[in-house]
Amino acid sequence: MPSRPDNIKIPSLYGTLYVVATPIGNLEDMTYRAVNVLKQVDLIAAEDTRHSKILLNHYGVETRLISCHEYNEADKTPLFISHLKNGLNIALISDAGTPTISDPGYNLIRSVSKENIRVIPIPGCCAAIAGLSVSGLPTDAFHFSGFLPKKTQKLQQTLELLKNQKPTLIFYESPRRIKILIGTMIRVFGDRQACMAREITKLHEEYSRGNLSEILRALNEKEIIKGECCLFVQGCGSEDTIMDENVLEKIIRETLASTDLGTSELARQIAKKTGFHKKQVYEKILKLLC
Ligand code: SAM
Numbered sequence: 001m002p003s004r005p006d007n008i009k010i011p012s013l014y015g016t017l018y019v020v021a022t023p024i025g026n027l028e029d030m031t032y033r034a035v036n037v038l039k040q041v042d043l044i045a046a047e048d049t050r051h052s053k054i055l056l057n058h059y060g061v062e063t064r065l066i067s068c069h070e071y072n073e074a075d076k077t078p079l080f081i082s083h084l085k086n087g088l089n090i091a092l093i094s095d096a097g098t099p100t101i102s103d104p105g106y107n108l109i110r111s112v113s114k115e116n117i118r119v120i121p122i123p124g125c126c127a128a129i130a131g132l133s134v135s136g137l138p139t140d141a142f143h144f145s146g147f148l149p150k151k152t153q154k155l156q157q158t159l160e161l162l163k164n165q166k167p168t169l170i171f172y173e174s175p176r177r178i179k180i181l182i183g184t185m186i187r188v189f190g191d192r193q194a195c196m197a198r199e200i201t202k203l204h205e206e207y208s209r210g211n212l213s214e215i216l217r218a219l220n221e222k223e224i225i226k227g228e229c230c231l232f233v234q235g236c237g238s239e240d241t242i243m244d245e246n247v248l249e250k251i252i253r254e255t256l257a258s259t260d261l262g263t264s265e266l267a268r269q270i271a272k273k274t275g276f277h278k279k280q281v282y283e284k285i286l287k288l289l290c
Helices: 032-040 049-058 073-085 106-114 127-134 152-162 178-189 212-220 244-257 263-274 278-289
Strands: 016-020 043-046 064-067 090-093 118-122 142-146 168-173 193-198 206-211 229-233
Touching: 016 032, 016 073, 016 106, 032 090, 032 118, 043 049, 043 073, 049 064, 073 090, 073 106, 106 118, 127 168, 127 193, 127 229, 142 152, 152 178, 168 178, 178 193, 178 212, 178 229, 193 212, 206 212, 212 244, 244 263, 244 278, 263 278
Parallel strands: 016 090, 016 118, 043 064, 043 090, 142 168
Antiparallel strands: 168 229, 193 206, 193 229
């Protein structure tokens, strides 16, 4: 086993902070090592203790739980550091997947490692990596963006900054906002190839692959979108990328073929679905109708 570099002196009496990945849906996606670590540590710091109880009961883990979530992480950090310095071993878990990946833990890990206390990952599930692996998009380079801002202007600005990134882009989003995200993306990026992964490892697991506009159209056909979603979008510079104006034209042509709505109402509906401005859609419809 390789030895630790000499410049890091870890007092041998200190405990270790284990950062343990847990399943993202299917309880069976837990490694043997993760179960053993959770059984053997002195404390488990969990995002939502009631939620984690389900997993821990499933595996017969009886270790004491302490809550550590977004709102108390900073307050609890000194206590965890003191326990670790007193030789206790602690496991950090989140509600699902890998802690710190769009989940709490970053500040705790930063503070603990500054104290020269050992921090060890126990790898396992992460929705971003699981979904990317089956997305059908390039995996040699990827850019994880997690959740984007909710406010329209900030969202657009963030997407503008990502627009020229070549790696495959990865986003987390709630089912309530996924259509807004995709619509805004079509407007900023163009109609790129993408994959939407829903409910990975769960009963209603689903992967929609195609252009962003095709995925959006499929979502618009659903009465309600349920479950957890990840979105994977091809990076800039791909041959499959169609620029904004062409995308809008394509969507209008397809919608015109299957509707008898008036121009204004049609423009309103397409603008709502795609994030294009109503005026821009309206003018484009008039041009196409001429
Ligand atoms: N730490 C987690 C990880 O390692 O993936 C992510 C936690 S973040 C709070 C939750 C988001 O992750 C969800 O809104 C969704 O975007 C994504 N996610 C988590 N589980 C998922 C699943 N089973 N299927 C699809 N996306 C999932």
